[in-house]
Amino acid sequence: MKNVIIGTAGHIDHGKTCLIKALTQIDTDRLKEEKQRGITIELGFADLPNDMDLDIGIIDVPGHEKFVKHMLAGIGGIDIVLLIVAADEGFMPQTKEHFEILKMLKIKKGIVVMTKADLADEEWREVVKEDIKDNVAGTFLEGAPIMEVSSYTGQGIEELKKQILEMAAQCGSRREDRRLLRLPIDRVFTIDGFGTVITGTLMEGSVGTGDEVLLYPSQKKAKVRNIQVHGNTVTEARAGQRTAINLAGIKKEELNRGDVAAYPGLLENTRMIDVRIDMFDRTKRILKSGSRLHFYYGSAEALCKAVLLDQEAIGEGESCYAQLRFEEEIAVKRGDRFILRFYSPLETIGGGKILDAAAKKKKRFSEEAIASLKIQDEGKDQDVLAQIFLEESFRLGDLAEVIRKLGKTKEEAEELVDALLEEKTIKKISENLLLHKTYLSDVQSKAKALLENYHRENPVSSGMPKEEFRGKLGRLLRTEDQKKLELLINDLLQGQAVKEEAGTMSLRDFQVTYTEEQKKMADRLGAIYEKAGLEPPLTQEVAAGEKDPRLAGQILGSMHNRGVLGRLNYQYYMDAAALKSAIDVLINTIDRQGKITLAQYRDLIGTSRKYAVMILEYADENKITKMTGDCRVLYRQED
Known part of the structure; x- marks a missing residue:
């Protein structure tokens, strides 16, 4: 069965919730305040019954500008969007903001639904259609169906449902490998007799009853007691499903919206990520380096400072590479999309793509850093993996760390690793330590320089004591990991760059040569020992x-x-x-x-x-x- 998530977007009071009820017979406004005020405040959920072997979940998002952060908590994991435009009003300010967010999140499929068709005459509806076409021109919704419906009279509802099912059938499958499990939590509550329950959209992977999950960023462990999908108890949930998970071993108070339930070790907590920022095509704001921002990812929100790496400032429709430095730990994945809002006034300005989910501090306008980010942004998987190996080599990172940074399964990464080994871009030093050729060349250069200097200062010494060599090389390479240092020294010996004799290290072609005075001294010393014999x-x-x-x-x-x-x-x-x-x-x-x-x-x-x-x-x-x-x-x- 194919799992598909559909999300709504659009201006307040354009009929998103009513449309979902007309399609599914489910009222997604569950809060008392929502009923009283007649507006959606929180995320709502429904499933679309069908006979096409499709599991279709629908997420209803708030349309009011005050609740954009709630909209962002639900919209990130969708496959198809229903962009709602009321026939009697057309494209409104919040419609435009939601649409900019959808473009930034790289949603690929969608239908424009013109609701309240019974409230506008045909001539006005044609004007609204033209306005819609103008607003979506050049985007993923250009040429998308524009369906006229009325949730009140039922006009066009069955036709829309048919269109949704046809589009859902064309959606690609998500990766369901259990080791990729990732569920951003959008609700946390308790049920008497069961305990803590979390809900969210399974972005990747799968989860089964009895599995252990790790909660990020708290790093707390929990066990899956029960699973529900669309209200039905199941033994396993897969990527693309709206899922409720009953967790054992953790309290409701220990969890928050925005936390992520994931396969243990999949993610890494960080306070710093490298990104490409893209400003909205429609924004009057200028983003300057050092600006404080609201960062939205998955179902979470965090505060950060944006350090622009290749620009002083960017504006409408512009892009740059940047490092986001956070006030608290987050856990994200390479390739994830995100949205940015100004700290004050709270206004959505753009978003982008995560290039390094656990970055090290970078200097602004560093050509090396910018070139690296460009590869991670635009390169093929093999090029990106080579770049990760290069940067992790200087930290002597293990293979598991490299694979985590790439964001692939072990098997997917191994294919790419084999290709890099074959072309000699990387070299296997041990089972878990594979290093980039550039780094190994740097190690060799440092080792040679170290020994050249030693030989120059100690011309009649056969070599530097190995422990002294290890210590000095470790300082040059900025590592105290003795096991990995020994592996590097062994690689130097195998590569015949250096040699080891009687516990000393020297350059491969180095030989002690005495001056005449030194020869005489050696003869004198030798005579002393020869005469002394055994004493x-x-x-x-x-x-x-x-x-x-x-x-x-x-x-x-x-x-x-x-x-x-x-x-x-x-x-x-x-x-x-x-x-x-x-x-x-x-x-x-x-x-x-x-x-x-x-x-x-x-x-x-x-x-x-x-x-x-x-x-x-x-x-x-x-x-x-x-x-x-x-x-x-x-x-x-x-x-």
Whole structure:
């Protein structure tokens, strides 16, 4: 069954509510005040019976200018609009405002219904028709049917119903994947014995009894106890249906009109979004950067400041890219449409499209930022995804975050991801971390510059200690995520931009070269260690014996990396040949007798306990031996 939502729009007292009653036999004015005053104040709802396997819901909106915000709460999720124009009055101010809103929300189908046809003669009705045609020229309603009806006499009602059904049958289906569930709440109430009930139009996705939903922006969880569609209890509701959901685990007081019931993790709370703003074709207001505005989205309203990114100000019919900064958290989705009204006087001026539903602060007139927004505004899905990857790469965002920003299902996004991988626009660093080639190039440039500077300042050092490299690279990349930093370093190593040797990082083609003086120093240092054998002096003491202790320390590190010296620990080097001989004795002895004590080993190599301990700890650290009780045995991987 296809689900279709129809909404009314038009000036006050042009017969919207009466028309719906004539079509459905349902009076959508349910409030006592509405009955007393004879005007619609709140949203009203009805369903249109038919035998065409169509589930058609109708939303009746207020026509009075004081209740535009209520109209906006219901009109956003419709498929077809009935633009109501009374035959005895024609296009009125509120008709024009509603029509501008409909255009801004990109409603694609509609019928112009000329009500109260019995109150105007044929000549006047023709004048009104021409006025209607002039007002809708060049819009989605140009060429749309103009149906003359009278809710009082029944004139044209059946013909209008037939036209509605034909148009509804042509509407496309909405996406019903449960992971896309999104229902902007337009009513909250309680029912004795059941508890909290919310109603709204299911924009996307589906929901079933027993499902868990997350309420945004409060982030409270609730469970679906019961579901009704058009007053009938069902086990599942789908996109495009007017739905009432009985929630367990949450109180009425914890919910408000404008909150969104959604699949957990679908949305993200934010105080900042990037948008394209389009001013109405008919507005006398000028929107300046920094203006305070009322922002209407779904069934909600929020206050924000508009920071225009590529203009100082815009007026009638003009557009710009902007960042909206909110006074409270909201939860929206990329691609959503919205309406803007001036803060004071409260006047509808335009609307637009959400480009980034959880944006970072941007500088005005930044060419990079404007180019990015242009791609997100006009680009194909693959181009937009590439741009999101680029921006999320600099934040090291996970794949799940990228998919959420795109607003697609996992499967839809994966197809686009595969295409970007194939063309090498992005690269898979780990299962959940895919990064843009531009970002990886930036990482490589920063890493190379870091090591070039280190080599320049430390010409005889074989490389920067890895932990120092990791820390400095992390600061350059503005991240403290050690796991992701390690992934980036591994990618640098695989790409052969850098190399790792003995716990140090260096440029791939870097090699230590000594000057004549440095060679002499290396020879002197080597002789010290060769003479010391198994009882070397402190590194600090050896370096202090040279005119340039810092340079001596670097040369010692270089000699270790070249295999001339072994490093027992951070305080002691040892002649590599002497160390190998001591290790050979250790291995051979254990091979013969199965184990060895510290005292036995000390006596075997003829040194003091201090040095015997250092050599044994070196053997343990390098998985040559391991402790068992007070003895050493050979390390066995299979153990």
